[in-house]
Amino acid sequence: MTDGPPLIVTRPEPGNAATVERARVMGFDVHAMPLFDARAIDWSPPKPADFDVLLLTSAFAARLAGPGLAGLASLPAYAVGAATARAAEAAGLTVAMTGSSCAQRLLDDMTSENIHNILWLCGRDRSEFDARAASLTALPCYAVDPAPVPGEWDALIAAPAILLVHSARAAQRISQLVGDSRAHLSLVAISPAVAAAAGDGWRDLAIAGHPDDVAILAQARALWHKGAK
Structure with a gap:
């Protein structure tokens, strides 16, 4: 080729x-x-009891979150794409669902299961999504800067x-x-x-x-x- x-x-x-x-x-x-270059940024994990699930839309969240991710390991993880799911599992998370389409489709599936409080471990610069009736809390743990x-x-x-x-x-x-x-x-x-x-x-x-x-x-x-x- x-x-x-x-x-x-x-x-x-x-x-x-x-x-x-x-x-x-x-x-x-x-x-x-x-x-672009990806790098970790400072963040602090919230109380996992305040949330139902953890949403990961990029493998960078699992790879760059650092030791703070262990504090959220009790939350079931919902990942967009197989690569993100693999990174989440390698970081010690339990993946409950892997979205095979886009983040919005996965969010739709989550809210249809009566998931109400979603913690989104994400990048500093991110897209906007409609969480429907659920509460979506964005928590940046990495940044992707132009190279x-x-x-x-x-x-x-x-x-x-x-x-x-x-x-x-x-x-x-x-x-x-x-x-x-x-x-x-x-x-x-x-x-x-x-x-x-x-x-x-x-x-x-x-x-x-x-x-x-x-x-x-x-x-x-x-x-x-x-x-x-």
């Missing part, structure tokens, strides 16, 4: 390296172009390429970086919300069927075959 358009992976580490390795095994001409644009970026996006986008903030930054010169670029988003944040004008805009690497790389492979024709 290396004779087709290159694949650009924009997510932060350590996820970037994992995606790059999977893509390389699949035969992509893959390039690691992380546009310097990699040196190869301009050359890679000057020609046809496929970009993988794992967050709405990444989609917005990519949109700003490429400007109006995007008709030759294809983009694969991890969710409908991420695709919406990318805007219009791309050669192709595809959405992964599930919020995980398997699904996003499957869509990338379909676009690769289309671009290689």
Whole structure:
């Protein structure tokens, strides 16, 4: 597959390296172009008795929360995506449900089970969700900051390429970086919300069927075959 358009992976580490390795095994001409860096921030765990469940929408919450996460281990965890669920379990949490779509869909499923008080362990910069009749308390434990644009970026996006986008903030930054010169670029988003944040004008805009690497790389492979024709 290396004779087709290159694949650009924009997510932060350590996820970037994992995606790059999977893509390389699949035969992509893959390039690691992380546009953000993730880091832990100070936080204090509340009393778990004040909440029914713990919501995790990113694996970073489990990876970067630090020792304070142990104080919330009594709460059943609800995770968006298999990677987040794996990170939660590795951190000592018990995962009650893994959402196979987006955070809003998982929240809808949670509130339909009469879950009333949700503690959302999240990033400093985050999307807004509708918790319906439940109470959703956001508790930031990490931050994802813009990283310097990699040196190869301009050359890679000057020609046809496929970009993988794992967050709405990444989609917005990519949109700003490429400007109006995007008709030759294809983009694969991890969710409908991420695709919406990318805007219009791309050669192709595809959405992964599930919020995980398997699904996003499957869509990338379909676009690769289309671009290689």
